[in-house]
Amino acid sequence: MPFLVHLEKVKPKVADKIVRDSFNTRGASWGKTVGSTQARRNRQPRWTVQAGDGFYPAHHQTYAGCLSVAAELAVQAYEMVGAPACPEEVARWLPKRPVPNSGMCPICKLPLEFAEFDLAVQSKAAIDTDHLNPTLERRHVSGNVAFVHHLCNTTKGDRSLVEFEEWMAGTLQRHGYQVTKAR
Ligand SMILES: [Zn+2]
Numbered sequence: 001m002p003f004l005v006h007l008e009k010v011k012p013k014v015a016d017k018i019v020r021d022s023f024n025t026r027g028a029s030w031g032k033t034v035g036s037t038q039a040r041r042n043r044q045p046r047w048t049v050q051a052g053d054g055f056y057p058a059h060h061q062t063y064a065g066c067l068s069v070a071a072e073l074a075v076q077a078y079e080m081v082g083a084p085a086c087p088e089e090v091a092r093w094l095p096k097r098p099v100p101n102s103g104m105c106p107i108c109k110l111p112l113e114f115a116e117f118d119l120a121v122q123s124k125a126a127i128d129t130d131h132l133n134p135t136l137e138r139r140h141v142s143g144n145v146a147f148v149h150h151l152c153n154t155t156k157g158d159r160s161l162v163e164f165e166e167w168m169a170g171t172l173q174r175h176g177y178q179v180t181k182a183r
Pocket residue numbers: 105106107108109110148149152
């Protein structure tokens with residue numbers, strides 16, 4: 001992938017994560033129970049999830065679709081605070097030119113720091129790849145896949161961003177805060 005050659009050189013761990021999270025299903029985190037045994041799948045290429053499969057169509061994506069998700073994640077990685085500068089020969093393969101130090105976690109709206117890829121909390125990375133709206137029938141699509149803080153991802157859970165915001169607003173109000181959404 002031409003848009004990953006630079007990251008593969010300077011930060012192979014991040015390039016690997018982009019490939020893994022764009023092209024493969026998740027598996028372990030699904031933890032479905034079938035016949036009282038934990039049915040956990042290994043990660044598999046998303047285009048092999050076909051109609052009739054319990055994970056279709058939510059986790060299905062074509063190879064080309066996965067490629068566009070990977071390119072978007074590459075933009076997000078280059079936009080993180082402290083990320084290496086995106087070389088010109090890489091930028092031309094990306095859907096947009098990364099704006100340095102502009103990367104925000106879409107959940108908490110705080111900056112995402114590139115160095116957080118290296119932090120691990122209880123063997124979990126500090127940065128996760130999230131489906132912002134996991135309730136979509138097809139969730140692994142451009143615009144719905146983003147890097148987020150692990151803590152934010154865990155807190156949001158299976159809710160969409162809108163559901164999560166409403167829950168937070170309600171929670172704050174129940175704790176005596178006045179919450180109004182700026183227009
Ligand atoms: Zn966050």
